[in-house]
Amino acid sequence: MPAYKFVRSSYSGGNAGQECVEVARNIPRAVAVRDSKRLDGPVLTVTPAAWGAFAADLRRRRP
Known part of the structure; x- marks a missing residue:
């Protein structure tokens, strides 16, 4: 497994x-x-483009 450097969500x-x-x-x-x-x-891996689209959609849904 690559040496991922995980950071916790700011939320x-x-x-x-x-x-x-x-x-x-x-x-x-x-x-x-x-x-x-x-x-x-388990670790889920996605492309940076997929992650960016996911994060952008979450930002749009924020109250």
């Missing part, structure tokens, strides 16, 4: 028990996403 609030995701963008041509409570669990 997590910093509390260890909350549901949140971690994202790694340090590998060229890939964005990796994982559950912050399952560090040894």
Whole structure:
């Protein structure tokens, strides 16, 4: 597995028990996403373009 450098979502609030995701963008041509409570669990990888479209859609839906 590549050496992903995950960072926690800014929406997590910093509390260890909350549901949140971690994202790694340090590998060229890939964005990796994982559950912050399952560090040894599965990692989803998508293209930067797919991640950008996903993030843009979330921003549009924000109240």
